[in-house]
């Protein structure tokens with residue numbers, strides 16, 4: 001899931017912040033689809049991945065032997081994992097479209113396609129399936145609440161360069177808590193009547 005090879009290669013603060021948004025996008029999408037983040041740094045987001053390391057033939061073999069119920073479950077799992085892969089570029093694009101180069105996210109895209117390939121009968125179907133999940137990743141970050149989480153994780157990642165699983169989760173939960181408190185405070189604020197507001 002890496003697009004930058006090392007922090008020394010960042011040409012500017014803006015490039016580092018863009019990379020932080022990319023990796024934060026992976027981490028926040030993983031949070032929403034309940035895939036644990038193992039470690040997050042400025043060049044990669046490591047998640048727990050049951051498909052990772054299995055080659056396409058092995059997956060194809062497993063798929064061929066599954067009942068339709070189990071196949072549906074596996075397909076949904078593959079979709080969640082693929083969404084996480086595609087969320088990096090989606091977040092980076094939402095942060096600053098001009099920071100996204102053609103080469104960015106190619107590895108993520110290839111990994112997403114590899115996850116979905118065994119559920120498609122041809123290339124066109126696969127391309128469309130990947131595109132659907134790219135749209136879902138884009139929609140996720142159009143939600144203000146999800147985007148605030150990306151901003152919070154990216155800010156901390158740009159400062160620290162590396163976040164443990166616990167630090168990533170804490171940043172997400174603290175941001176959610178702050179948002180919830182702010183919403184409650186706004187709702188519980190007494191409304192001023194006409195006479196009070198005139199005072």
Ligand SMILES: [Zn+2]
Pocket residue numbers: 001002003022026085088089105108
């Ligand atoms: Zn990535």
